[in-house]
Amino acid sequence: MSKNNFVIQTKDLTKSYGKPGEKKDVVKKVNLAVPEGCVYGFLGPNGAGKSTTMKMLLGLIKPTNGEISILGTPFISQGKAALNEKSRLAILRQTGSLIESPSYYGHLSGRQNLEIICTLKNVPTKEIGEVLSIVRMESQQDKKAGHYSLGMKQRLGLAGALLGHPRLLLLDEPTNGLDPAGISEMRELIRSLPETYHMTIMVSSHLLSEIDQMADYVGIINKGQVIYQDSLLHLHEHSRKQLRLRTSNNSRALCILNENEINCTLENDFLSFPETSDDTTAYLISALVREGIGVLRIEEYQKSLEDIFLSLTGKQVSL
Numbered sequence: 001m002s003k004n005n006f007v008i009q010t011k012d013l014t015k016s017y018g019k020p021g022e023k024k025d026v027v028k029k030v031n032l033a034v035p036e037g038c039v040y041g042f043l044g045p046n047g048a049g050k051s052t053t054m055k056m057l058l059g060l061i062k063p064t065n066g067e068i069s070i071l072g073t074p075f076i077s078q079g080k081a082a083l084n085e086k087s088r089l090a091i092l093r094q095t096g097s098l099i100e101s102p103s104y105y106g107h108l109s110g111r112q113n114l115e116i117i118c119t120l121k122n123v124p125t126k127e128i129g130e131v132l133s134i135v136r137m138e139s140q141q142d143k144k145a146g147h148y149s150l151g152m153k154q155r156l157g158l159a160g161a162l163l164g165h166p167r168l169l170l171l172d173e174p175t176n177g178l179d180p181a182g183i184s185e186m187r188e189l190i191r192s193l194p195e196t197y198h199m200t201i202m203v204s205s206h207l208l209s210e211i212d213q214m215a216d217y218v219g220i221i222n223k224g225q226v227i228y229q230d231s232l233l234h235l236h237e238h239s240r241k242q243l244r245l246r247t248s249n250n251s252r253a254l255c256i257l258n259e260n261e262i263n264c265t266l267e268n269d270f271l272s273f274p275e276t277s278d279d280t281t282a283y284l285i286s287a288l289v290r291e292g293i294g295v296l297r298i299e300e301y302q303k304s305l306e307d308i309f310l311s312l313t314g315k316q317v318s319l
């Protein structure tokens with residue numbers, strides 16, 4: 001699979017719950033495209049449909065309708081399984097996941113828990129050392145899992161998901177309930193996986209700042225619908241510095257700026273355009289003054305990521 005291929009692709013993926021006549025779409029015609037080798041942040045407020053979508057991708061719940069393709073193979077077609085059981089398992093074997101709190105045997109050690117997962121996944125136990133080292137838990141492996149802190153239980157869950165060297169990892173709110181140090185450790189760990197272990201990660205969160213710190217791509221879901229999907233780099237481009245100008249005649253000033261090839265928009269009382277050099281700014285202001293337009297105010301302005309999300313999404317979501 002080449003770099004620009006999509007590891008997960010969905011088309012019109014839909015899940016409805018409820019009796020006939022009272023059905024509610026909790027996931028509505030979702031089109032995801034997760035590029036290979038990235039961390040894809042799946043962002044949305046509580047109840048938006050993140051877990052339901054991820055469970056459908058993992059074959060844990062049946063979609064009502066739509067298509068899913070995983071690792072380039074059609075997995076669901078028109079809401080139905082597109083593969084026989086053997087091929088389905090072959091795909092799922094290349095996919096690791098951490099959905100909801102990881103389950104474990106509290107009376108067994110971390111290592112013994114991983115041995116059980118090795119048996120279930122049919123993976124040699126010699127992989128245990130490697131995954132313990134990835135999640136930095138070697139020194140804690142012989143402790144009973146029941147005595148682990150929440151952060152260590154999450155890391156044990158992640159270690160289990162990593163057994164078998166999956167090409168794709170789906171993590172549902174992996175930092176939920178962790179303290180700040182645990183959150184930052186988990187974030188670093190996730191961040192490092194695509195490059196070091198050649199994996200693609202889809203990770204959900206309800207926190208914009210968290211996705212901003214660990215993802216390359218973002219898909220925002222709200223009320224079951226994906227309302228934005230693109231690279232974070234692209235999103236940050238929207239947050240380049242702007243100049244905001246208020247004049248005695250904004251509509252005339254807009255024409256003059258446009259005539260000077262300044263890509264300018266009128267927002268509320270302000271004309272706003274990408275930051276220019278001091279010389280260009282001075283020239284533009286004198287051009288306005290020459291036309292008898294009073295410059296009442298000029299200021300530098302940088303949108304926060306939150307502002308951008310709000311303007312891109314028509315204020316549908318507040319995170």
Ligand SMILES: Nc1ncnc2c1ncn2[C@@H]1O[C@H](COP(=O)(O)OP(=O)(O)OP(=O)(O)O)[C@@H](O)[C@H]1O
Nearest residue numbers: 017018026044045046047048049050051052053206
């Ligand atoms: N089995 C079910 N039956 C009926 N409704 C359900 C079922 N599972 C989920 N829902 C509803 O679907 C919607 C989406 O839930 P989902 O768990 O996917 O959201 P989420 O974005 O993961 O949020 P959270 O972070 O709170 O888990 C919610 O309104 C939830 O109540």
